[in-house]
Amino acid sequence: MNKHISIDLKFGDDGHPYFEVDENVNFNLKVDETGRNISIEGDRDGLAAMAKLILAVSETKGYHAHFDEETNGPYYRSTNGYGLTVTNLETVKKDKRTTDEPPPGW
DSSP: OOOOOOOOOOBOTTSOBOOOOOTTOOEEEEEOTTSOOEEEEEOHHHHHHHHHHHHHHHTSTTOEEEESHHHHTTTEEETTOOOEEEEOOOOOOOOOOSSSSOOTTO
């Protein structure tokens, strides 16, 4: 069985993805006592929000996003205070500029 799911990804004016959730979603990152097993848990909306941000990061070369209580609380929780960083390792081609000024919008 296949199930088609359509997802709208959200990006700011600067081209970076952003995390948009309502107050009813939640997801949790757990690391067991051995430190070897990671569990990502949440309700449907919480897991979907995490999936959206991961997909958005995959579309943004050189970008990374944090999942932690400081950035995403109270929707995100970690039993032991762990954070999760998702990074797109593809490099961004730099503009060929004759000045040291950053590109517009940076």
